[in-house]
Amino acid sequence: MSKQPAAVVGVGQTHHRAKREDVSMAGLCREAMDRALADANMSLDDIDAIVVGKAPDLFEGVMMPELFLAEALGAAGKPLLRVHTAGSVGGSTAIVASSLVQAGVHKRVLTVAFEKQSESNAMWALSVPLPFNMPVHAGAGGYFAPHVRSYIRRSEAPTHVGAIVAAKDRQNALKNPYAHLKNPDTTVESVLASQMLWDPIRYDETCPSSDGACALVIVDEDTAAASPNPAWIHGTVMRSEATTAAERDQVNPQASRDAAAALWKQAGITSPIDEIDAAEIYVPFSWFEPMWLESLGFAEENGGGWRLSESGATAMDGRMPVNCSGGVLSSNPIGASGMLRFGEAALQVRGAAGEHQVDGARKALGHAYGGGSQFFAMWVVGSEKPTN
């Protein structure tokens, strides 16, 4: 038996901020959920199952938060699942939710992902020194900066490309009412002038630390018939790999390439750059835009990515708009960041992205990665029902 068609009919998100001291974790989730349900013209009573995701528990210091959140999330009397794949969790949570519909298990699934980073300190949480080891770890930036350097060397990229991406995403964020960072004065020059934090990564080339949540309502074909603009799911893929292995490609991981190949095949796409109208790619450090453009097959390896970013093709009015929402570089509630990519892709093909809408977008990519570039989750959504 093949997969049942499934579609996103509701997308909701919070106003992302450095500190949302006005709401509890439950309140943060409900803000996104209530917007998604209103968008879907549904109430919690219409929902069959809840799937929740968030990044490592150390980020809030609450083990298994799904336990205390169950009632507030409206999960009493319903199945409640929690998904956990580090930074990619928002994406994999959406995929688990969609699979419940595609498998015919449930008709209407609500999925929510969140992070309340202000309750902890992610830099600390990712750098706890272990006995016997050398304490040189320095958060996510310290982890990824050497691999960015490897990409720059391998692709012979000019060093200002990261700044072009950062300035572009920060300008896009001005069009997104929910985005965390709103810095109208950000330019390539101002990014280049910002402090070098983890050389070669500058301050303005990094994502902020945000409180926020995202929620989606994913439904079966019959339910989707009532929606004026469902985003049909054309393909979903998750892949993982070992964090460390001899000669593991840390710039363009095998799991990422395999996931992309499987995704395009599922979605019936042969030339991503020609067939995808908008992409929401997980870019927590600006250089990951060109890196993932290559890994995902939008551009040739070892240089095609930075040439695309440098040319302006990834701007909203470019050939291949990337992160019109402002992306992770403008809002990063870690656990929700992947679902925001998936949700923003759905908004694009529903024609519901507001000021950051790409005119006539019909197919869009949502992408997330996590851990030491070891977890990948991605989907393609379209304005038309899939034919395959």
Next chain:
Amino acid sequence: MTRTLSAPVTVAFDYTRSTGPVIGRFLTGLRDGQIVGGRTSEGKVVVPPPEFDPVTHEAITDFVDVAPVGTVTSWTWVPEPVKDQPFDRPFAFALIQLDGADVPMLHALDVASPDEVSTGMRVQVRWRAERVGAITDIEAFEPATDAGPTGVEALGTNPVTGVVVPVSLDYLYAASPEESAFYRGLNEGRILGQRCPTCQKVYVPPRSACPADGTPTAEEVEVSQTGTITTFCVVNVPFLGQKITPPYVSAYVLLDGADIAVLHLILGVPAAEVRMGMRVKAVWKPREEWTYSLENIDHFEPTGDPDAEYDTYKQHL
């Protein structure tokens, strides 16, 4: 001699919680000597108030003061209290339905022996003098007296919106047998790895099994103390818990004879002069400072030899 090495590690952080309007209202009440419940859509008064109605799922907005006196509906005796429990002497945990509430709440009941507790007994609040907006503002419940509980004054004017929750977890970190051999080698001034019998790759530190093909590894290999910087970053950012003062160079060093790089510190050269391909050697701490740790190697520093060709290490990026 034990086969594996282990060492204590404590993971501790003072988490800050935003209470939101409902829990905030409850905690504000406790600080001011009042117990606040929430009325649900079915008309039930619940203490502490739930954030969202269990039936309509709407936010709870109808708050009700309940009495500081109630009835025990069930209980359990705690004969040997553990750290951070309400008392260091035996006490009861009790479910107490306060007058005016429709469901019980959990708290400590301060009595000397289980003979003094019974379901149905009347109990009253004993307030703490220093109240901060926490469930522990109620020191405990105690058997009801004719005079009733001693009332207390409100202690603040601003609503409680946040609480600090210190979390501290003590672990015993255990190294695997293979890692233990590696750390023992470091205690002898040697850098040991293991070769995978399937793919022939040499792992430093050794894993119990090859991450690429899953084969258990056994053959011990001593690798060189000289190697090549494959890639690196310059850490300029200070952060909580940091052990090395920035700026410092954190680099992947591919030791000669190994097939995977180790992350270590580069010194003896200005950060701006560190390069991919630079040849470096281990600089050990004085022998009397050695333990069983990669920190026995203080840092790596340039050998002064010509840089390695890019082609010799590019597959390690």
